[in-house]
Amino acid sequence: MTASAVLTTSTYTAPTPLGDLAFASAVPAVDAVAVHGWLAHPASAAWHMGDLSPDEVHDYLAAVAADDAQQGWIGRLDGEPVVYVETYDPARVLLTGVHDAEPGDVGMHLLVAPAPEDRHARRPGLTDAVMSAVVRFCLADTAAGGRGGARVVVEPDVQNAKIAAKNAAAGFRVLREVEVTDGGLTKTAALSVCTHQDFAASPLGDGVAVAPHLRGDLAERAHRHLVAKAVAELAHERLFAPELDGTGGPEGPGRPRGYRLDLDAVTYSFVARTFALEHWVLDPASITRTGHDGRDLPVDVLELVTDLQPMLAIPEDLLATYLEELSSTLAAAMAKRDRELSGVTPDVVRLVAGLTAPEAAGPEAQEPAQHPAEDRRRTAQSFQAVEAAMSEGHPGFLANNGRIGFSLPDYERYAPERGGRLRLQWLAARRAHSHLALAADQSEAGLYEAELSGAERAAFAARLAARGLDPADYLYLPVHPWQAEHRVPITFAADVARDDLVLLGQGADEYTPQQSIRTMFNRTRPERHYVKVALAIQNMGFLRGLSPAYMRATPAINDWVARLVEGDGTLQAAGFGVLRELASVGYTGDVYHRTDRPNAHRKMLAALWRESPLPRTAPGERLATMASLLHRDAAGSALVTELVRVSGVSADAWVRAYLDAYLYPLVHGLRAHALAFMPHGENLVLVLRDGVVRRVFMKDIGEEVAVLSDRGLPEPVSRVVSPVDDAEAALAIFTDVFDGVLRHLAGILAVDGVLGEDRFWALVGECLDRHEAEHPDLDSGVDLRAARFAHSCLNRLQLRNTLQMVDLADQSSSLIYAGTLANPVARR
Structure with missing residues (x-):
């Protein structure tokens, strides 16, 4: 290749504010004169090569070109050479023995042409432009002509301020000071690295979109959605009563009408439909907010709370906390919609396609109750796709995605809707200060053998032995990675220092967070148990910890409930099952357990294992959280509507099958055994076949089951006994099922034109009547056809105390009522 060809052929071109800077291999015969002049200038003294002759510079450039561990480059701006760059392999050149080189490390030296003596000929900003271009060159893919670096490595003299x-401006981070010898000269160097992310975030980079989902178009939609939900739910809880404004269509149930809400300084106007149980469905696009001076004001959910504060009466010392939880919910709504619009999160059609995929055959022989491997994989995949796609959170609560304590990177790693995978961290907790409670059919050895591989158990034992500790003196406790980073080495520093807690490292299996955020589903081996861990973040009215003391009884309670369910022929015929929490572990050796009063710090190191539903499903069956039935995607399509459409059965038949699987067993448990569950959307797993609900699994038994009659139960199961009268017992269905789930589902089906509201509630009534007809001998005073029932209000609980909505030890007395509601299935 001729010298003229070298001058016009570039390897890589980087844009700069001064124009494109083109890099090409240095050619000694062409470039030695220019480089010699630069080296001889006083500004280049750091190179210690100012005394070389032009021939010696030529030979130096030739030696670099001949060495496969380093390369020389000339950068030209408008055809004029302005920089000489050397790139090298730091594992083989200069830094051998002082730098722990990683794959993709590219060492770099930089020599910028000295500024001309004529001030008018100088180009302001040249060194910044050159530095930016050189780092881009080092990090750019080789296919684009760059050096393909993962990190750029430099070692400037620490005295070169x-x-x-300049390095700092380009994003270089100093790792440490090292002694470097080059050409017989030794210097103390500031060993520094710069990654793609470091450079992008630097002043010389292009900048990083730290939170790209926080933008106006997504905010507008999220604000309107949350304002619509807030007005609907707070009106449902009778904190105010919107009035008809005379617009809209004719009167009638479920018809869109115009309403207004006049407040002290503003008026909200909107179109809404109203349904049974005082259920409101607002059209978010119709909402306007107008000042009393006639000015249009932005629709903003945070401003709505401040506008409503005279009615809401949130305690002033908690108002900011509530607004922060609502802000986090707003941010999550924007992020969810962004992912949906970009196609990362599947829309309803894709989700339902996964839930209705035909059975996959396996090549190997299987027992009848087992999945072929491919069908099992499909079931787990569609199950978790639906779990991560939820855009609403709790259908009743406004501030339902608070997660106070998570940073943005934490949110991206650990929020359920991100669908990410994580590995649990493991602690060894000294047995003398810990407990392990087991179901009757479990053993310590069996639990750990099932949940940890032989390699993991051997590694953990070896790490303890290496510290001079006896593995037999410890229990293994799984910890959320956030908790392991933010709490274990800080809040429990003393416990770690005295080896009461030993950090063992991460486990092998990958998990995905469920909607309840601290419950993890095993993605590596889906047949293994769920793991529920403590997580010291504030979310929806509670710090999301786990109490070791409270969980001691959990396996025993689950055993008792499971025996009751398995021994009841009606529940078995309905296919109703429970996912047992069959082991719990907790650490109590910390100082927080020795304070006079209980505190949240006592709930930071505990875990439990819950059965996975996957081993209990047959080939062709699919799983979905019941919360998914209330999900609408970014286009407004409802998952339940799509399920009904593709199922091939009528809406009547679909709803009847769902009620038979969900409502009928709950009614039976209450009427036959005074047994009440907490059957909201996240606590039920639906088992579907061909898009139709066939049966359900109930979970979260230990914390949320209650026996509502005065009956003797063995210790420690007696904790769940909470006697109430028949009217309050009926609220286990009225509040948690009718008001908490079915009113939302009925509204979706009615608005979508799938099933009229009257017909929906008629089917509910038929389900209740069928149970009564099939069990005439049950001696129960619970009347689910009563004319009215007490109106229990969830948001009022959170507004009263956003830090702790209810006392888990006495939930009944913590409730807030707002009169009564008309029962949509009351006797006519």
Whole structure:
């Protein structure tokens, strides 16, 4: 290749504010004169090569070109050479023995042409432009002509303040000071690295979109959605009563009408439909907010709370906390919609396609109750796709995605809707200060053998032995990675220092967070148990910890409930099952357990294992959280509507099958055994076949089951006994099922034109009547056809105390009522 060809052929071109800077291999015969002049200038003294002759510079460039561990480059701006760059392999050149080189490390030296003596000929900003271009060149893919670096490595003299400032501006991070010898000269160098992310975030990079989902178009939609939900739910809880404004269509149930809400300084106007149980469905696009001076004001959910504060009466010392939880919910709504619009999160059609996929055959022989491997994989995949796609959170609560304590990177790693995978961290907790409670059919050895591989158990034992500790003195406790980073080494520093807690490292299996955020589903081996861990973040009215003391009884309670369910022929015929929490572990050796009063710090180191539903499903069956039935995607399509459409059965038949699987067993448990569950959307797993609900699994038994009659139960199961009268017992269905789930589902089906509201509630009534007809001998005073029932209000609980909505030990007395509601299935 001729010298003229070299001058016009570039390897890589980087844009700069001064124009494109083109890099090409240095050619000694062409470039030695220019480089010699630069080296001889006083500004280049750091190179220690100012005394070389032109021939010696030529030979130096030739030696670099001949060495496969380093390369020389000339950068030209408008055809004029302005920089000489050396790139090298730091594992083989200069830094051998002082730098722990990683794959993709590219060492770099930089020599910028000295500024011309004529001030008018100088180009302001040249060194910044050159530095930016050189780092881009080092990090750019080789296919684009760059050096393909993962990190750029430099080792400037610590006394060179100018280059230190320039490196910092490009995003270089100083790792440490090292002694470097080059050409017989030794210097103390500031060993520094710069990654793609470091450079992008630097002043010389292009900038990083730290939170790209926080933008106006997504905010507008999220604000309107949350304002619509807030007005609907707070009106449902009778905190105010919107009035008809005379617009809209004719009167009638479920018809869109115009309403207004006049407040002290503003008026909200909107179109809404109303349904049974005082259920409101607002059209978010119709909402306007107008000042009393006639000015249009932005629709903003945070401003709505401040506008409503005279009615809401949130305690002033908790108002900011509530607004922060609502802000986090707003941010999550924007992020969810962004992912849906970009196609990362599947829309309803894709989700339902996964839930209705035909059975996959396996090549190997299987027992009848087992999945072929491919069908099992499909079931787990569609199950978790639906779990991560939820955009609403709790259908009743406004501030339902608070997660106070998570940073943005934490949110991206650990929020359920991100669908990410994580590995649990493991602690060894000294047995003398810990407990392990087991179901009757479990053993310690069996639990750990099932949940940890032989390699993991051997590694953990070896790590304890290496510290001079006896593995037999410890229990293994799984910890959320956030908790392991933010709490274990800080809040429990003393416990770690005295080896009461030993950090063992991460486990092998990958998990995905469920909607309840601290419950993890095993993605590596889906047949293994769920793991529920403590997580010291504030979310929806509670710090999301787990109490070791409270969980001691959990396996025994689950055993008792499971025996009752398995021994009841009606529940078995309905296919109703429970996912047992069959082991719990907790650490109590910390100082927080020795304070006079209980505190949240006592709930930071505990875990439990819950059965996975996957081993209990047959080939062709699919799983979905019941919360998914209330999900609408970014286009407004409802998952339940699509399920009905593709199922091939009528809406009547679909709803009847769902009620038979969900409502009928709950009614039976209450009427036959005074047994009440907490059957909201996240606590039920639906088992579907061909898009139709066939049966359900109930979970979260230990914390949320209650026996509502005065009956003797063995210790420690007696904790769940909470006698109430028949009217309050009926609220286990009225509040948690009718008001908490079915009113939302009925509204979706009615608005979508799938099933009229009257017909929906008629089917509910038929389900209740069928149970009564099939069990005439049950001696129960619970009347689910009563004319009215007490109106229990969830948001009022959170507004009263956003830090702790209810006392888990006495939930009944913590409730807030707002009169009564008309029962949509009351006797006519």
